[in-house]
Amino acid sequence: MNTMIHCPKCSSEVLVETPALGNIPLDVCPACSGIWFEKGELEALLRQSQGGGQADLQLIAPKPEGQDCPACKVKMSHGGLVNPLLLVDKCEACGGVWLDARELELVKKLLGLTGGDSVVKVARPSSSPAAAPARDPKLILIKIAAAVGAVAGLVGLSYQMYLYFSPPETVSRTPSLAVAVVSVLLFAGGVLALNWGKEDRWR
Ligand SMILES: [Zn+2]
Numbered sequence: 600m601n602t603m604i605h606c607p608k609c610s611s612e613v614l615v616e617t618p619a620l621g622n623i624p625l626d627v628c629p630a631c632s633g634i635w636f637e638k639g640e641l642e643a644l645l646r647q648s649q650g651g652g653q654a655d656l657q658l659i660a661p662k663p664e665g666q667d668c669p670a671c672k673v674k675m676s677h678g679g680l681v682n683p684l685l686l687v688d689k690c691e692a693c694g695g696v697w698l699d700a701r702e703l704e705l706v707k708k709l710l711g712l713t714g715g716d717s718v719v720k721v722a723r724p725s726s727s728p729a730a731a732p733a734r735d736p737k738l739i740l741i742k743i744a745a746a747v748g749a750v751a752g753l754v755g756l757s758y759q760m761y762l763y764f765s766p767p768e769t770v771s772r773t774p775s776l777a778v779a780v781v782s783v784l785l786f787a788g789g790v791l792a793l794n795w796g797k798e799d800r801w802r
């Protein structure tokens with residue numbers, strides 16, 4: 600089984616293997632939900648469906664104008680599957696069949712099969728670099744402490760300014776330069792710590 604099969608329709612998408620349909624591991628495109636059947640897999644899946652006999656899956660009136668085979672990269676044949684009007688791509692080299700999202704359902708309807716699901720959705724692998732990294736609980740605690748520090752510093756500085764700018768006879772305390780300096784440092788330090796994690800320095 601190939602590890603990296605690209606979707607013949609959405610070339611940037613890598614097919615995801617899933618046993619969601621009839622326990623046969625099929626390769627499904629996460630974007631268009633098309634299904635890649637390696638040689639024999641479509642026959643096996645149809646046999647698993649209720650009343651599935653031996654269906655003739657030779658293409659009807661095949662023309663060499665299909666998409667590129669996702670496995671061998673050669674041009675697939677484009678022709679009718681079960682019915683001349685249901686046009687699909689089949690690789691003559693490896694025997695694989697590509698079905699668009701709803702084509703499996705049509706194949707089953709044409710064969711009079713009713714059992715099992717016909718459409719499967721897969722998610723892209725979560726190991727992609729775009730996935731969000733797990734949040735470190737320690738970092739969250741540090742952030743909370745930084746936020747509390749910044750707010751405390753701001754409150755302290757505001758109080759000192761209130762004391763400083765108010766007429767001396769209306770306030771009971773005199774402004775303290777030391778408290779003001781500590782407040783400024785607390786505020787600046789808190790804001791700095793809050794922004795630190797964003798630059799990935801603590802990850
Ligand atoms: Zn696709």
Ligand SMILES: [Zn+2]
Nearest residue numbers: 668671690693
């Ligand atoms: Zn092929």
